[in-house]
Amino acid sequence: MPDETTDITLYRLQACPYCERVVRTLDELGLSYRSRFIEPMHSERDVVKRVSGARTVPAIVDEATGVTMSESANIVEYLEATYGEGGA
Template sequence: MSIELYALDGCPFCVKVHDALQDNDIEYETHWTEAMHSDRNEVKRVSGQRGVPVLVDTDHGVTMSESENILQYIEKTLAQ
């Protein structure tokens, strides 16, 4: 799958990104992360930091964090 989202259950910023992906019928895989920042090693490996959400678009070679940046990317690049 070319779109992956690293998210935390209950995170309002992650919900915004999930909603935008779903509203635009974009297929993606969610990787649920641990609540403790210190346990988010997979997120750090992928993005260099431990915050969520993180979107990975392997087709375009893009990895990004910060929900507002991700929402703009979805609108400008992924939405049809």
């Protein structure tokens, strides 16, 4: 059952394998999150650039901890460290 107190927004593309890696981790940890699908054209990803400083996806904003980050490997590591069994 998802944790309703988690306030995570995931910026992602449809059918992006890196984004799906983050989605799998969020689901495995039972975290609730909002998906924001962004423009496929890299030069038009202004929404995610305003949030994370880059136009790359996936990107997350975790309002509970104040963390904003990109790169699927970094996001997965952060989620597991923060919300996994060894997390706070």
